[in-house]
Amino acid sequence: MIEVLYKMIEMILFPGFAFIGVLSLLYEWIDRKFYARLQNRIGPLYAGPHGILQPLADFIKLLSKEDIIPEGADKFLFTLTPILFFAINLLLTLFLPICGTTGVISFTGDLIFFVALLTMISILVYTAGMASTNRFATIGAERAVLQLIGYEIPFMLSIVSVAISSRSLTIKNIVESQSSIWHILGPNFLAFIIFAITAQAELERIPFDIPEAEQEIVAGWLVEYSGKKLALFRLGKDVETLLLCGLGATLFLGGPLGPVVPGLEIVFYTLYFIVKSIIVLLVLTTLRALFARLRVDQMLVLSWKYLIPLSLISVLIVRVVF
Amino acid sequence: MSFYIPIGPQHPVHPEPLLMKFKVEGEQVIDVEINVSYTHRGIEKGFEYRDYMKGIFLAERICGICNAAHTLCYTQNIEQLLGKEIPPRAKYLRLIVEELSRIHSHLLWLGLAAHQIGFETLFMYVWRDREKVLDLLETITGNRVVTAYNTIGGVRRDITPEIEQKIRKSLDYLEERTKYFKKVVMEEPTVLVRTQNVGILKPREAIELFAVGPVLRASGIKHDIRADDPYIAHDEVPFNVVTYDTCDVYARILVRVDEILECINMVRYSLDHLPSGEYRIRMPVIVRPPPGESVSRVEAPRGELLHYVRSDGSDKPYRYKVRTPTLANIPSTARMLTSRGDYIVYIADIPIIFGSIDPCLCCTGRVMFIDIEKSKSWVWTYNELVRYSLKRFERHD
Amino acid sequence: MPRPGYMVSEIYKNLLKKRATILYPFKERELVHLPKGFRGRIIFNRDKCIGCQMCFRVCPAQAIKIIEDEKGKRPIFFMYRCIYCGSCAEYCPVKAIELSDIFENIAFNKKDLLVR
Numbered sequence: 001m002i003e004v005l006y007k008m009i010e011m012i013l014f015p016g017f018a019f020i021g022v023l024s025l026l027y028e029w030i031d032r033k034f035y036a037r038l039q040n041r042i043g044p045l046y047a048g049p050h051g052i053l054q055p056l057a058d059f060i061k062l063l064s065k066e067d068i069i070p071e072g073a074d075k076f077l078f079t080l081t082p083i084l085f086f087a088i089n090l091l092l093t094l095f096l097p098i099c100g101t102t103g104v105i106s107f108t109g110d111l112i113f114f115v116a117l118l119t120m121i122s123i124l125v126y127t128a129g130m131a132s133t134n135r136f137a138t139i140g141a142e143r144a145v146l147q148l149i150g151y152e153i154p155f156m157l158s159i160v161s162v163a164i165s166s167r168s169l170t171i172k173n174i175v176e177s178q179s180s181i182w183h184i185l186g187p188n189f190l191a192f193i194i195f196a197i198t199a200q201a202e203l204e205r206i207p208f209d210i211p212e213a214e215q216e217i218v219a220g221w222l223v224e225y226s227g228k229k230l231a232l233f234r235l236g237k238d239v240e241t242l243l244l245c246g247l248g249a250t251l252f253l254g255g256p257l258g259p260v261v262p263g264l265e266i267v268f269y270t271l272y273f274i275v276k277s278i279i280v281l282l283v284l285t286t287l288r289a290l291f292a293r294l295r296v297d298q299m300l301v302l303s304w305k306y307l308i309p310l311s312l313i314s315v316l317i318v319r320v321v322f
Numbered sequence: 323m324s325f326y327i328p329i330g331p332q333h334p335v336h337p338e339p340l341l342m343k344f345k346v347e348g349e350q351v352i353d354v355e356i357n358v359s360y361t362h363r364g365i366e367k368g369f370e371y372r373d374y375m376k377g378i379f380l381a382e383r384i385c386g387i388c389n390a391a392h393t394l395c396y397t398q399n400i401e402q403l404l405g406k407e408i409p410p411r412a413k414y415l416r417l418i419v420e421e422l423s424r425i426h427s428h429l430l431w432l433g434l435a436a437h438q439i440g441f442e443t444l445f446m447y448v449w450r451d452r453e454k455v456l457d458l459l460e461t462i463t464g465n466r467v468v469t470a471y472n473t474i475g476g477v478r479r480d481i482t483p484e485i486e487q488k489i490r491k492s493l494d495y496l497e498e499r500t501k502y503f504k505k506v507v508m509e510e511p512t513v514l515v516r517t518q519n520v521g522i523l524k525p526r527e528a529i530e531l532f533a534v535g536p537v538l539r540a541s542g543i544k545h546d547i548r549a550d551d552p553y554i555a556h557d558e559v560p561f562n563v564v565t566y567d568t569c570d571v572y573a574r575i576l577v578r579v580d581e582i583l584e585c586i587n588m589v590r591y592s593l594d595h596l597p598s599g600e601y602r603i604r605m606p607v608i609v610r611p612p613p614g615e616s617v618s619r620v621e622a623p624r625g626e627l628l629h630y631v632r633s634d635g636s637d638k639p640y641r642y643k644v645r646t647p648t649l650a651n652i653p654s655t656a657r658m659l660t661s662r663g664d665y666i667v668y669i670a671d672i673p674i675i676f677g678s679i680d681p682c683l684c685c686t687g688r689v690m691f692i693d694i695e696k697s698k699s700w701v702w703t704y705n706e707l708v709r710y711s712l713k714r715f716e717r718h719d
Numbered sequence: 720m721p722r723p724g725y726m727v728s729e730i731y732k733n734l735l736k737k738r739a740t741i742l743y744p745f746k747e748r749e750l751v752h753l754p755k756g757f758r759g760r761i762i763f764n765r766d767k768c769i770g771c772q773m774c775f776r777v778c779p780a781q782a783i784k785i786i787e788d789e790k791g792k793r794p795i796f797f798m799y800r801c802i803y804c805g806s807c808a809e810y811c812p813v814k815a816i817e818l819s820d821i822f823e824n825i826a827f828n829k830k831d832l833l834v835r
Contacts, residue, residue, distance in 0.1 A: 216335070289443045292513050294516070295671070
């Protein structure tokens with residue numbers, strides 16, 4: 001009984017939903033501020049000290065706007081998609097090992113489950129676009145699926161090469177196998193680069209901003225959403241950012257491991273996890289600031305001609321070394 | 323299965339309203355229909371109610387960015403009508419402000435082109451460095467954008483030696499930054515892959531469809547009003563006409579960046595060889611030119627700008643006509659935006675192709691006829707317009 | 720030879736530089752530098768005016784109205800019609816009109832936008 005209560009507190013408060021919610025807003029602030037500084041600008045400034053409450057202010061503002069469902073849209077799918085998007089992203093954060101070597105949920109082979117649900121999120125993008133029955137949303141949705149065909153295989157192959165070098169498909173074992181040396185410092189460095197590029201494509205940020213290209217198709221698949229549904233989509237996207245940065249930190253940078261003071265392990269593990277995932281976030285933000293947006297056929301050429309051979313080479317290297 | 327997408331009148335990529343109706347099939351564009359009648363303001367009629375000195379300020383407000391070119395063309399026109407000659411110092415000063423505003427316009431365009439392919443960082447850097455040119459224009463003329471520098475008979479203010487020092491220092495900074503931006507455009511693979519072989523306009527098509535300005539020069543045709551029909555001091559200040567012959571958006575970017583470097587050299591040369599003397603001849607406040615007509619053309623940053631005036635001896639013009647370069651480039655845009663044969667246009671190419679002609683739609687607005695009772699609207703073709711105007715102005719001698 | 724990420728050294732250098740934006744209007748107002756000949760709000764010197772009405776004739780926006788007061792004819796300037804061209808200052812024979820460097824010409828009622 002106490003077990004169940006303890007697990008519920010873990011799931012809802014720390015390191016569960018409330019903690020993830022706060023942390024994802026913090027990550028959005030870090031992303032926007034760093035991106036602005038790279039461009040010699042200021043970024044968020046006035047909401048809270050140094051603008052740290054700006055993502056929260058945006059979220060609350062969106063909650064108070066009018067929620068319109070277009071006449072020709074499929075009402076059921078239109079309303080269901082933002083909720084599913086947000087819920088799946090929240091569920092997946094329970095797998096991340098934040099305050100220990102395992103997450104709140106952990107079972108054998110949970111890495112496969114994780115990646116499968118990530119693909120499901122991209123399919124939800126397609127549903128969101130198609131349920132809106134707007135020309136721009138249709139084009140955005142079909143671009144999202146084309147992009148999915150592009151980045152999915154290198155993403156999985158880079159994760160496979162990490163799994164090969166730690167001989168397991170369970171997140172707990174992957175974290176524990178990095179207690180001597182982190183994966184990024186070994187032959188998995190190429191896998192980290194491919195992971196960073198494909199994570200950028202999964203999160204739909206520049207240079208893979210294609211389904212949501214502001215200059216071409218207004219807002220792409222998000223164009224008809226407003227009010228609470230748009231707030232859920234944006235918060236879901238922030239949680240997805242936290243998810244992929246956390247996954248990168250777990251698989252390549254050793255997760256929450258590091259020198260600890262015995263007794264205060266939870267604090268230290270959480271701190272290490274946050275710092276390492278912020279490092280991955282800064283890498284992704286630099287990628288965002290360096291490039292122009294690609295066209296969808298160029299993105300497919302990049303992925304199938306360059307990324308997939310490179311990821312196959314990375315798997316081969318790891319197989320030979322280990 | 324094809325459907326129609328409207329880009330505009332309100333769209334994040336357009337700074338000004340226009341409607342482009344595209345017929346798309348998947349991601350490919352098949353056909354386009356352009357409608358530019360949203361910004362018609364009745365300026366040509368407005369000229370007929372203002373006397374010549376006040377008309378300068380109306381001409382300035384035809385377009386915010388090309389305002390130096392419009393006032394230059396207007397004052398040149400009226401001076402030709404009056405038969406007056408301006409002093410040589412005024413010619414050089416007009417050239418300095420014209421070339422500085424060309425640098426401003428091309429830098430603004432480079433930032434916008436980077437924004438349209440999604441390269442936000444380059445956009446921010448270029449617009450940060452554009453502030454230097456705006457500060458220079460503010461020091462010389464008193465305002466950043468609407469400069470009001472030219473007047474009938476010369477220019478309104480002089481350049482002092484300390485302003486000259488500031489200009490030289492800023493030009494050094496701008497030259498270094500422009501060379502850096504040129505290298506970024508030439509070496510960044512995402513920019514190259516978005517702009518090469520996109521928006522092709524062959525030389526024969528460019529001549530047939532009357533393209534002007536950098537669009538024409540990027541198709542390999544060497545035509546620049548400053549070299550072919552020199553005005554103010556352009557016959558004394560040497561420069562190169564920049565052409566590239568790959569005929570795509572990449573060539574247009576390079577033509578404009580190289581033109582910035584040429585303008586910097588021209589301003590330096592004119593500062594070195596500035597003649598002394600007066601900068602303005604005194605004209606009466608109400609100017610009454612003799613009856614007659616006059617045409618003047620100027621190389622605005624976007625292409626060839628043409629003004630025509632007809633006066634009947636009073637203090638207001640009888641008819642004033644403005645032909646702006648963007649209007650001349652619209653048929654070429656329609657040709658560049660349709661796929662034919664091997665040349666495919668994607669939806670993702672639309673903003674950068676349309677942006678590569680440097681559209682300034684506030685100058686372009688043309689009239690569409692709407693008949694409310696019969697509830698139909700139509701636009702006249704070229705031949706119908708010619709027939710109507712010949713019939714209206716038929717002279718019975 | 721195209722190098723992906725050509726701007727990387729430049730953007731990291733910009734992390735250490737000072738930001739290009741100034742925090743006008745709440746702080747840092749003194750960083751706004753206006754040059755000497757800036758065309759801002761009109762300042763009118765009543766003592767020099769001789770009532771020639773030249774400014775009224777040259778104004779392109781019809782922003783000047785001539786009224787009588789105890790010393791004779793004088794103009795009032797409507798800043799909400801003014802286009803800041805500087806013609807009135809240029810044509811005034813006694814230089815009674817001057818364009819200052821006040822550029823924040825917004826008000827809550829129209830009376831604040833008259834220069835007498």
